Amino acid sequence: MPLGDTAVVVRVGDSLGKVLATARKLEAARLPGVVEIAPAFASVALFLETPQPFDDFAHTIRAALRRRLPAAKLDRPSRLLEVPVCYEPECGPDLATVVQHCRLSPNEIMRCHCRPEYRVRCVGFSPGFPYLSKLPRALATPRRASPRTEVPAGSVGIGGAQTGIYPLPSPGGWNIIGRTPLRLFDASREPAALLQTGDRVRFFAIDRAEFKRWEK
Amino acid sequence: MGKVTILRAGPLMTVQDLGRAHHRHEGIAGGGALDLHAARVANLLVGNAEACALLEITLGPTRLRFGDERVIASCGVDNGVSLGKPLRVQTGEELELRAPPIGCRSWLAISGGIVVPLVLGSRATDLRGRFGGCAGRALRDGDELPLGRATTQLAFAGRSASWSAPNEWAQTASPHPILRIVRGSEWETFADEARSAFLKSAYLVSKQADRMGARLAGAGLARKKETELISEAVVPGTIQVSNNRQPILLLGDCQTIGGYPRIAHVITVDLPLAAQLRPNDHVQFEAVTVEEARALYWAREADLERFRVGLQLRSS
Numbered sequence: 001m002p003l004g005d006t007a008v009v010v011r012v013g014d015s016l017g018k019v020l021a022t023a024r025k026l027e028a029a030r031l032p033g034v035v036e037i038a039p040a041f042a043s044v045a046l047f048l049e050t051p052q053p054f055d056d057f058a059h060t061i062r063a064a065l066r067r068r069l070p071a072a073k074l075d076r077p078s079r080l081l082e083v084p085v086c087y088e089p090e091c092g093p094d095l096a097t098v099v100q101h102c103r104l105s106p107n108e109i110m111r112c113h114c115r116p117e118y119r120v121r122c123v124g125f126s127p128g129f130p131y132l133s134k135l136p137r138a139l140a141t142p143r144r145a146s147p148r149t150e151v152p153a154g155s156v157g158i159g160g161a162q163t164g165i166y167p168l169p170s171p172g173g174w175n176i177i178g179r180t181p182l183r184l185f186d187a188s189r190e191p192a193a194l195l196q197t198g199d200r201v202r203f204f205a206i207d208r209a210e211f212k213r214w215e216k
Numbered sequence: 217m218g219k220v221t222i223l224r225a226g227p228l229m230t231v232q233d234l235g236r237a238h239h240r241h242e243g244i245a246g247g248g249a250l251d252l253h254a255a256r257v258a259n260l261l262v263g264n265a266e267a268c269a270l271l272e273i274t275l276g277p278t279r280l281r282f283g284d285e286r287v288i289a290s291c292g293v294d295n296g297v298s299l300g301k302p303l304r305v306q307t308g309e310e311l312e313l314r315a316p317p318i319g320c321r322s323w324l325a326i327s328g329g330i331v332v333p334l335v336l337g338s339r340a341t342d343l344r345g346r347f348g349g350c351a352g353r354a355l356r357d358g359d360e361l362p363l364g365r366a367t368t369q370l371a372f373a374g375r376s377a378s379w380s381a382p383n384e385w386a387q388t389a390s391p392h393p394i395l396r397i398v399r400g401s402e403w404e405t406f407a408d409e410a411r412s413a414f415l416k417s418a419y420l421v422s423k424q425a426d427r428m429g430a431r432l433a434g435a436g437l438a439r440k441k442e443t444e445l446i447s448e449a450v451v452p453g454t455i456q457v458s459n460n461r462q463p464i465l466l467l468g469d470c471q472t473i474g475g476y477p478r479i480a481h482v483i484t485v486d487l488p489l490a491a492q493l494r495p496n497d498h499v500q501f502e503a504v505t506v507e508e509a510r511a512l513y514w515a516r517e518a519d520l521e522r523f524r525v526g527l528q529l530r531s532s
Contacts, residue, residue, distance in 0.1 A: 001401055004481030005509040007451050009401065014446060023241075038240035038449060040473050045449030047240065050517070051484065051510040122447070124243040124473040127345040168346060187335050187347035193242035 005051040010061060014042040016121055016133075020198050022065065024076070029064035039197050041122050041131070080117070080200040083165070085156050086211040087113075087178040094144070094175035098158060101141045109177060110205050112136050113156075118163065118201040128167035128185030128193035132201055135163045147173035154180045156203070167193070181206075181214035218363040219283040220326060222355045223310065228274035228427075230341040231330050231349035231361065232323070234267045239336055240472050246452065247348075248340045249323055250427060250468045250491035251388060254291040256520070257381050258325035260527055261289035261302050263368030268329030269339035271355075273322045275494070276315035281308065282326075286363065287370060291381060292322030293389050293492065300386025302370060302377040319389020319492040327366040343427060344469060371530060379530065381523070389492040396486050396504045396512075400455065400478035401448070402439075410437040414479060418498040419463060427469040430493055436461035439477060447475040453482035453490065455501075465490060465499075483509035485516050 003009045010026070012018045023039040026046065035047045046061070087110040089095055095106055102109065118132035125131075140161045148171060151157070155166040157174030166172055167185035184194045195201065206214065222229065234255060235248025249255035249272055256266040271280075276295055282288075282305045289302045293316035297303065305311060316322070332339050332349055341349025350359055372378065380386065403411065419434035437457045450456065454466045456476035463479065467490065482490050483504060493499060504512075 002398070002506055003401065003449055003478075004451050004453050005398060005483050005506055005513065007449065009449055035237045036240055038472060040446075040448050042446045043448050045240075047237070047246075047451070051506075051513045053510070054506055122473065123241060124447070125471045127243045127245075127342070129243050168344070170344065185345070187342075187345060187352075190336075191242060192239065192244065192336060197241065 002054050003045060006048045008046045008048070008054070008057060008061070009043050010046070010065075011043045016119055016198065019044060025065055025067065025069055026061070028069055029067065031060060031064060038124075039122065040124065078198050078200050080202065081195065083180050083182060083201055083203050084206040084210070084214055085114075085178040085180050085203045086206050086208060088208055091179035091211070092156075092177040094157075095177050097144075097175050098139065098141050098177055102138055104138065109139065112139055113163070113177065114203045114205055116202075120195050120197050120199040120201060123193055123195060123197055126168065126170055128195070130164055130184070130193075130195040130199075130201070132163045135161055137161070139163075141175050143173040144175060147171050148176075151176060152179065154182065154184065156180060179211070181211050217331075218286065218328060219360050220330070220363060221281040221283070222278075222357060222359040222361070223281055224277065224279040225355045225357055225359070226273060226276045226278040229278060229355040230272050230343070231269050231332055231355070232272040232340045233269040233338055235340050235468065236336055236338040236342075243472050244336065244345060245342065245469050245472060247342050247469050248338065250321060251292060251323065251488040253385065253488055253516070253520075254323045254388065255325070257300070257385050257523070258289050258291045258323045259329070260524060261300065261381060262287045262325045262327040263366060263370045264325055264327060264329050265367075268325065268364075269332060270323055270325040270330060273313060273324060275320060276313050278313045279310060280313075281310045283307065283363075287327040287366070288324060290322050290324045291386050291388075293319035294387055295322050298376065300381035300383065301379070302372065304372075304375055316389065318391050320494040321491055326363055328364040330361045331364040332361060342469070379526075382519070388488040390489060392500075393489050393493065393497065394500045394502050395482045395489055396509070397455065397480035397482055397501050398504060398506050398509050400480045402445070402477035403479055405439050405441070405477060406457075406479055407438050407440050410439070413437065414463075415501055415503055418500050421493045421495050421497045421499060423495045425493065425495055427467055429464050429466040429470050432463045432465060432499065434462070437463060437479060445475050445477060447473045450474040450478065451481070453484070453487055454478050455480045455482065465493070467491065483512065485509070485512045
């Protein structure tokens with residue numbers, strides 16, 4: 001469906017596999033006039049250089065999606081990133097909120113948060129912000145009623161049934177339970193975002209002293 | 217190398233160009249001048265490539281000093297200087313730009329362009345990402361920006377050129393802005409009364425207005441059924457409706473995805489008008505089809521091409 005006069009959204013359903021396959025097919029097709037392609041949670045957006053007749057363009061997209069791609073191109077192996085997180089109270093100002101809501105101790109929260117292998121479902125909203133799926137249900141906590149005006153870079157938060165990491169100092173409404181010393185976003189780096197859609201992520205706990213060492 | 221010194225930056229002055237493509241999948245906004253057309257026209261007027269970096273000036277007043285002789289041109293609002301007309305400035309000259317009577321932003325191109333380093337393929341300032349432009353931040357009093365070497369010599373004697381950009385490109389602010397829109401993905405999900413109210417009533421631009429977007433206030437926009445949406449792409453011009461049923465008009469530095477319903481999108485050729493909205497303005501919306509939006513776009517491009525050719529004939 002059209003998104004204004006110079007972009008189009010292809011809805012594929014709420015499945016990471018389908019989103020990635022669609023994005024890769026569309027990239028491989030090198031459609032003329034397409035400036036960039038960006039996956040979201042259940043859709044892929046195409047941004048056009050200039051407005052094109054929508055029906056013709058929709059037809060081109062459908063044709064590109066029908067084409068078969070070699071499996072090697074479609075199923076790029078996903079990377080696994082191990083992300084250190086300090087779960088001390090000074091790094092996680094909302095730990096107490098999550099303790100209360102989930103009826104778990106800080107230690108249990110830390111262990112529970114470090115257990116799963118998460119998937120980056122989408123990078124977006126702000127530069128380099130990864131939305132991670134597979135948060136254990138026991139940790140799901142509603143967003144803060146009023147967002148914090150500034151959350152430090154690297155803050156690890158829980159927003160509803162998702163977890164994520166704030167790459168840059170910014171306002172934020174998620175419950176902050178820890179902080180990573182890794183630089184999730186660095187504009188002088190290519191790619192600038194450390195985590196890309198489809199990456200796998202596992203957290204491991206570090207203490208204050210280790211956090212300081214990592215920062216160097 | 218030449219330079220321009222920002223003596224008085226005003227409320228918000230940034231270095232911008234035509235923005236950044238290819239990084240939306242990393243959550244990076246397209247950004248760039250909020251009126252890309254004005255940026256292209258201002259650059260053409262001073263003999264620059266359209267993608268050269270220039271100054272985006274918000275309100276004012278502002279003051280600049282030029283380190284050497286340059287040609288400048290400004291498009292957007294009437295700031296008392298060279299509205300859409302190339303103007304020669306001398307070495308050491310100070311230029312004062314007053315606050316405009318209506319409208320919000322102007323784009324000032326300088327021959328040779330501003331040559332701050334390229335970051336992720338663009339010189340545009342990304343305020344939220346804190347990169348690009350001048351150290352990723354708004355310009356401050358005393359900042360100095362390096363200028364490139366002018367590539368094209370425009371042939372005109374005296375202080376100002378005899379030609380200028382068409383007035384509707386040079387001065388885009390309107391006391392009664394009407395933005396043309398196409399239907400958004402969630403248009404059908406809004407109640408009939410909401411859809412007609414959206415197109416019939418005026419909306420007030422609130423104080424919460426910046427390069428990311430402007431919150432508007434007016435007739436409430438209820439949906440037939442309040443359902444949670446899965447976040448999808450949003451673009452400059454997208455009008456989303458937040459939980460308090462009030463619209464938010466997104467601009468060039470907007471987030472890449474959003475979870476609010478999108479009632480409409482301002483068409484590309486009317487984004488210049490959207491960039492001129494300031495708090496307390498009243499704005500109205502008028503629906504057009506995607507086909508009409510496209511035809512309007514290509515008509516403007518054809519005019520721009522004629523303008524480009526006309527300028528080429530004047531350069532030596």
